[in-house]
Amino acid sequence: MSEPKAATVDATGDDLALIKGATDTLAQLRQRFQTAIEQVIVQHGEVTVYVSRAAIVDVARYLRDEPKLLFNLLSDLCGVDRGLEADPRFEVVYHLFSIPHGYRLRLKVRVPEQDCEVPTLVGIYPTAEWHERETFDLMGIRFTNHPDLRKILTPDDLEGHPLRKDFPLQGY
Structure with missing residues (x-):
């Protein structure tokens, strides 16, 4: 599975302000975290920044605390299984929003199957706890230093992780 290429964005009106905000955000991120920014994709007016796993906590803290950015809301976090053939197999996706500025930003961290762990963001965004x-x-993606990492939806005796592509669809 290949990654989508960065796209040119055509926009008018209010979308231009959002894209300008995204451009400013990317410039600041690249300046501060040169080696941690692995890839940037702009598609359909949305900006996705791939961040190294080792830097996700520092990048998230900077995005939240930097006065010109103030990404103060983690609106969603989820895991993606890209398939058994993909390398790395998993991603963790973070959707951030700056309430004062009205900017959205998507962060992604690539996670290899053999080391399926990412640092927690609970200390930066308390909403990350249940996500x-x-x-x-x-x-089945573990979050290092999470204060209460345990099952939340499935029964305690269920083995495996039901949203993985290799989870059996019947007979479990």
Whole structure:
């Protein structure tokens, strides 16, 4: 499975302000975290920044605390199983929003199957607590230093992670 290429964005009106905000955000991120930014994709007016796993906590803290950015809301976090053939197999996706500026940003962290763990963001975004538990429960991605990493939706005796592509569809 190949990654989509960066796209040119045509926009008018209010979308231009959002794209300008995204451009400013990317410039600041690239300046501060040169080696941690692995890839940037702009598609359909949405900006996705691939961040190294080792830097996700520092990048998220910077995005939240930098006065010109103030990405103060983690609106969603989820895990993605890209398939058994994909390398790395998993991604963790973070959707951030800056309430004061009205900007959206998607962060992604690539996670290899053999080391399926990402640092928790609970200390930066308290809303991450249940999102990370759900991702752990359904995808099997562990979050290092999470304060209460345990199942949240599936029964305790269920083996496996039901949103993984290799989870059996019947007979479980």
